[in-house]
Amino acid sequence: MTVAYEPVPFPAREPDSLSRLRGRGREGAVQxxxxxxxxxxxxxxxxxxxxFPLSDPPPHRSRMxxxxxxxxxxxxxxxxxxxxxxxxxREGRPLAVLLxxxxxxxxxxxxxxxxxxxxxxLAGLILLVGGSAFAQQGGARLPALEVIWKxxxxxxxxxxxxxxxxxxxxxxxxxxxxxxxxxQIGENKVLRGFAWSATQFFRNAPWLVxxxxxxxxxxxxxxxxxxxxxxxxxxxxxxxxxxxxMANMSEIVRGAVASLPSGQWEAAESLAFSRxxxxxxxxxxxxxxxxxxxxxxxxxxxTMATVQASIVGVSEMLTxxxxxxxxxxxxxxxxxxxxxFAMLCFFVYCYPIERFTLYxxxxxxxxx
Numbered sequence: 001m002t003v004a005y006e007p008v009p010f011p012a013r014e015p016d017s018l019s020r021l022r023g024r025g026r027e028g029a030v031q032x033x034x035x036x037x038x039x040x041x042x043x044x045x046x047x048x049x050x051x052f053p054l055s056d057p058p059p060h061r062s063r064m065x066x067x068x069x070x071x072x073x074x075x076x077x078x079x080x081x082x083x084x085x086x087x088x089x090r091e092g093r094p095l096a097v098l099l100x101x102x103x104x105x106x107x108x109x110x111x112x113x114x115x116x117x118x119x120x121x122l123a124g125l126i127l128l129v130g131g132s133a134f135a136q137q138g139g140a141r142l143p144a145l146e147v148i149w150k151x152x153x154x155x156x157x158x159x160x161x162x163x164x165x166x167x168x169x170x171x172x173x174x175x176x177x178x179x180x181x182x183x184q185i186g187e188n189k190v191l192r193g194f195a196w197s198a199t200q201f202f203r204n205a206p207w208l209v210x211x212x213x214x215x216x217x218x219x220x221x222x223x224x225x226x227x228x229x230x231x232x233x234x235x236x237x238x239x240x241x242x243x244x245x246m247a248n249m250s251e252i253v254r255g256a257v258a259s260l261p262s263g264q265w266e267a268a269e270s271l272a273f274s275r276x277x278x279x280x281x282x283x284x285x286x287x288x289x290x291x292x293x294x295x296x297x298x299x300x301x302x303t304m305a306t307v308q309a310s311i312v313g314v315s316e317m318l319t320x321x322x323x324x325x326x327x328x329x330x331x332x333x334x335x336x337x338x339x340x341f342a343m344l345c346f347f348v349y350c351y352p353i354e355r356f357t358l359y360x361x362x363x364x365x366x367x368x
Contacts, residue, residue, distance in 0.1 A: 106363065141329075144337035151324045152341075158317035159345045165234060165316070166303040169241035173302075174295070176242070177249025182279070184254045195250065203247035207240075208308055214240030215312045237309040241302055252294050256287035289364045296357045300350045307346075317342050 089095065142150070183195035202210065218236045222229045260283060268278040310318040321338050328334055 141331065144334055147324075147328055147334060148337055148341050154320055155317060155324065155338075155341065156345070158315065158320035159342070159349075161234070162306045162309075162316045162346075163303065163349070165238050165241065165306045165309065165314075166299065168238045169245055169302055169306075170299050172238065173242035173245025174249050176246040178253055180246060180250035181253025181257075184250060185257050187275075199247050199250045199254075201247075202243045203251060205244070207244050207305055208311070210243045211237060211240035211308055211312060214243070233312060234309070234314050237306075237312065237314050241306065241309075245298060245302055248298055249295070252291050252298075253287070256290040257283055259290060260286055289360075293357050293361045293364070296353055296360070300353045300357075303350060304346055307342075317345070 148155075180195050180199060183191045184199065186192050186195075214236050215233065218231065218239065220231050220233075220236075222231060264282060264286070265278060268282050273282070306316060307318045309316050310322070313319070318339075321342050325331070325334055325338055
């Protein structure tokens with residue numbers, strides 16, 4: 001069935017003289033038929049919808065539908081001047097949600113600064129204690145500051161040994177803890193249960209008890225193919241300190257993986273990634289920034305805990321401090337200055353680590 005549509009031509013424009021003769025009668029008729037004309041799809045002047053009034057010629061098509069960039073820009077500017085801009089307030093200002101995104105500026109990282117009052121107060125306390133004791137001795141012996149300066153190379157070498165033990169304990173504990181943490185999120189129930197039990201046991205055991213456990217349960221030498229291999233005390237102390245590091249690192253890994261949304265695993269599975277590929281290529285790279293601040297905090301704690309090795313005879317800073325005090329005759333006035341110097345060394349080393357950890361926490365929280 002074929003339907004033919006008869007084209008409707010534009011009505012001819014009436015002469016101006018004829019329009020003036022009709023006058024108000026035509027205007028009244030148009031006003032009365034506005035509602036009926038709109039309902040029939042016609043204009044207010046009796047013409048069809050989309051047909052311009054008889055009194056006005058149809059505008060050019062380029063004005064109705066601007067095609068060039070210049071015409072569109074002029075049309076947009078005219079609308080904005082008229083208060084018709086899209087996404088603007090009544091005052092003509094653009095809405096805040098349509099403004100360009102501005103990346104927040106990151107504060108530059110600065111080295112942590114100790115206030116002058118801190119250093120003056122600590123130095124004043126050492127001078128007060130040492131000076132008063134020196135005055136009581138009548139000046140017959142060296143003052144506390146000269147004793148510290150005299151033995152500072154030996155004491156600082158012991159402090160370097162503390163740092164060495166902390167670094168080695170962190171390396172061993174981190175390597176074992178990452179593997180233990182991955183076993184906690186594994187699919188094998190037996191391995192998952194073993195990893196959870198080992199994590200909870202070493203994580204909730206006192207560090208000094210674990211140190212004694214490593215010192216007295218590990219033999220002091222091994223025989224390998226007829227060759228005796230010594231196992232010094234400081235190595236056993238490193239193993240003892242690495243056990244709590246391993247347990248805490250395992251929990252850090254498990255918590256970091258659990259903190260990621262489950263949609264990461266589902267998206268990787270939809271892309272045909274295996275579980276191993278998902279873990280090593282998608283999950284763990286996102287966990288690094290979550291694990292780094294608590295890992296650095298753990299390193300600061302293990303560094304300060306290495307002084308416990310002095311109890312089992314390892315020649316670290318506190319052991320050497322006690323030997324220096326004995327070499328100076330066991331003077332009571334040297335106790336506070338010598339051990340205060342040891343405390344100052346650990347503070348100067350661990351305080352910047354703590355400040356840098358806070359900086360990483362703020363930065364990674366901003367970028368999440």
